Amino acid sequence: TATPADADYTVNLQNAKPGQCVFYKVTATNQGNADATAVVINDAVPAYTTYKTGSIARNPLTQGDAPTESGGNVNYKVGTLTPGTSATLKFAVTVDKAAP
16 A cells, blocks of 8 residues: 655645545654653544554654554554654545545
């Protein structure tokens, strides 16, 4: 499964048609001067979309627990972020097709 390069992400409104895939990237950054502990990144799969199985990913690849998806929610237990560091959760959804 192909994933978009970071340059392909935008914060601008995008219109996706039924059957198209949309990738999400959620980043947590510790901008403080002390460790941030028990950091968790989570997000809900948007309404009228379906989570794309196997699309969930994390960066750094070895930090915290492997991210999961359950019941329309994605979750990444990062653990500790030292000052100035970030952790990212990525996942994809497919826009639902309209009812016939």
